[in-house]
Amino acid sequence: MSAPSSATLRIVYDGAPFAGKTTSLRALAEMLGAEVTTPAEREGRTLYFDWVDYTGGLFRGEPIHCELVGVPGQDALRARRQAIVESADAIVFVADTRPEPLEEALARLRELVPWCREQRPPVGILFQANYRDVPSAVPIDTLRERLAAIAPIALAETSATTGSGVRPAFVRAVGLALSRLQDRETEGEANAATREKAQALLARLRSLEETLDGEGGASDAGDTGGAGEGSGALFSSERHDPSPLVWPPVDGRVWLYEVAELGLVPKGEPGGAREASSARWLCRSPADARYDALEGGRRAMVELARRHGQHRELLSTPRALVLTPAEDAAYRIWHLLQRGPSLATQLSQAAARGSAPALARELVAAFEALRAIRAQAAGLGLPLSFETVGIDARGTPRLLAPLGAEMPAENPADPPPRSPLADEAAPIIRAFAESGGDVGALLHELGESDPSEAGRETADALRDLDD
Ligand SMILES: Nc1nc2c(ncn2[C@@H]2O[C@H](COP(=O)(O)OP(=O)(O)O)[C@@H](O)[C@H]2O)c(=O)[nH]1
Numbered sequence: 001m002s003a004p005s006s007a008t009l010r011i012v013y014d015g016a017p018f019a020g021k022t023t024s025l026r027a028l029a030e031m032l033g034a035e036v037t038t039p040a041e042r043e044g045r046t047l048y049f050d051w052v053d054y055t056g057g058l059f060r061g062e063p064i065h066c067e068l069v070g071v072p073g074q075d076a077l078r079a080r081r082q083a084i085v086e087s088a089d090a091i092v093f094v095a096d097t098r099p100e101p102l103e104e105a106l107a108r109l110r111e112l113v114p115w116c117r118e119q120r121p122p123v124g125i126l127f128q129a130n131y132r133d134v135p136s137a138v139p140i141d142t143l144r145e146r147l148a149a150i151a152p153i154a155l156a157e158t159s160a161t162t163g164s165g166v167r168p169a170f171v172r173a174v175g176l177a178l179s180r181l182q183d184r185e186t187e188g189e190a191n192a193a194t195r196e197k198a199q200a201l202l203a204r205l206r207s208l209e210e211t212l213d214g215e216g217g218a219s220d221a222g223d224t225g226g227a228g229e230g231s232g233a234l235f236s237s238e239r240h241d242p243s244p245l246v247w248p249p250v251d252g253r254v255w256l257y258e259v260a261e262l263g264l265v266p267k268g269e270p271g272g273a274r275e276a277s278s279a280r281w282l283c284r285s286p287a288d289a290r291y292d293a294l295e296g297g298r299r300a301m302v303e304l305a306r307r308h309g310q311h312r313e314l315l316s317t318p319r320a321l322v323l324t325p326a327e328d329a330a331y332r333i334w335h336l337l338q339r340g341p342s343l344a345t346q347l348s349q350a351a352a353r354g355s356a357p358a359l360a361r362e363l364v365a366a367f368e369a370l371r372a373i374r375a376q377a378a379g380l381g382l383p384l385s386f387e388t389v390g391i392d393a394r395g396t397p398r399l400l401a402p403l404g405a406e407m408p409a410e411n412p413a414d415p416p417p418r419s420p421l422a423d424e425a426a427p428i429i430r431a432f433a434e435s436g437g438d439v440g441a442l443l444h445e446l447g448e449s450d451p452s453e454a455g456r457e458t459a460d461a462l463r464d465l466d467d
């Protein structure tokens with residue numbers, strides 16, 4: 001597919017028959033003051049497609065165009081559906097979220113995802129969780145987990161028959177479409193003309209979003225998630241700014257939406273860093289990630305995005321960078337990181353279980369993981385330790401911490417540790433001893449039964465602690 005046109009954004013509404021596509025588009029058209037045209041309909045089923053042309057007013061004399069296109073759901077029209085899907089700048093996947101239809105929807109979604117992911121940048125999908133008015137609908141947390149297991153997919157709840165949530169879902173989909181345009185800018189590759197066009201379009205759509213927000217709709221109260229303006233919640237003003245710079249372009253915005261819904265309030269730290277976190281996400285803006293002017297922040301974003309792209313294989317995911325307005329009319333870059341268990345967490349759990357052979361195995365594996373990622377990241381000055389490294393689903397060690405613009409060089413005044421790995425192990429072994437573990441047995445396991453270097457080094461560390 002070609003890059004999204006800078007004149008028109010096409011948002012395609014896909015989903016199984018009876019998911020609520022036509023109802024959603026009708027509700028949306030009414031809210032936007034637009035019309036739905038349905039080229040051909042037989043016995044109430046959509047044969048061709050539902051189409052809403054929305055020209056969202058004028059911006060400096062130029063019309064803002066959005067095409068909202070619903071696909072025909074019947075299997076017999078599969079080829080036609082595919083052609084429409086392939087013209088999308090973003091996809092709203094409408095789903096009946098009651099238990100049985102949900103399974104059918106997810107099966108269909110899994111077929112759609114590979115094509116979307118193959119595009120560069122990926123075509124963003126917003127999962128419009130419909131039928132939320134029905135009590136038997138599957139809980140939202142379950143939906144989130146099911147989706148996360150498929151791909152980065154944004155999630156919004158709706159009840160199309162009342163129109164609740166339909167408009168914010170659409171606005172988010174527009175945001176995903178825009179991210180595809182922003183990509184080139186973040187990667188620093190766009191030529192001036194492309195960038196200007198993208199910027200003009202972003203500005204127009206920002207005004208579109210303001211128009212939408214201004215057209216009060218009581219049914220939308222609270223649907224944008226997160227806390228309201230002025231609450232100090234992180235990214236709560238995101239709805240008013242559809243164009244925060246985000247890396248990676250489309251997936252990053254999906255994660256940003258998820259974090260924005262949490263309404264986290266950031267806390268300042270003495271050094272000037274800011275942080276906000278939930279059980280699932282860590283959001284951190286380092287002290288040096290504050291910029292007085294947008295341009296400075298933008299340049300830093302481009303550089304940081306480049307660095308992240310370069311070291312992608314060392315970094316945990318999901319992870320995103322977001323440049324957003326901050327306190328005192330300044331800007332900040334935020335690192336959004338989904339939490340995963342660190343090696344330290346896994347080891348202290350193993351230590352608490354008190355089994356020497358099991359802990360020995362975990363220690364050796366953790367050492368090997370740390371050694372591997374340190375070798376891979378040699379010279380980059382990354383803060384790699386049991387605390388900051390975790391193992392991903394494929395068994396690859398990855399950095400769980402933010403990757404800064406520049407990492408602090410090691411302080412040459414510090415005496416070199418006898419063995420960096422041994423130092424890492426000390427608190428784990430102490431915890432093992434405290435929970436009644438047999439340190440002698442652990443030593444034996446490591447020193448005798450494991451011939452690897454990591455085993456020997458751990459055994460040495462243990463002997464030191466024993467002394
Ligand atoms: N209860 C409830 N019914 C819905 C909802 N969305 C759609 N429907 C109903 O489901 C049926 C199919 O909807 P329609 O929009 O034609 O589905 P499409 O095939 O995806 O275009 C219609 O009778 C709608 O009134 C919803 O959120 N809640």
Ligand SMILES: [Mg+2]
Nearest residue numbers: 021022045046
């Ligand atoms: Mg229909």
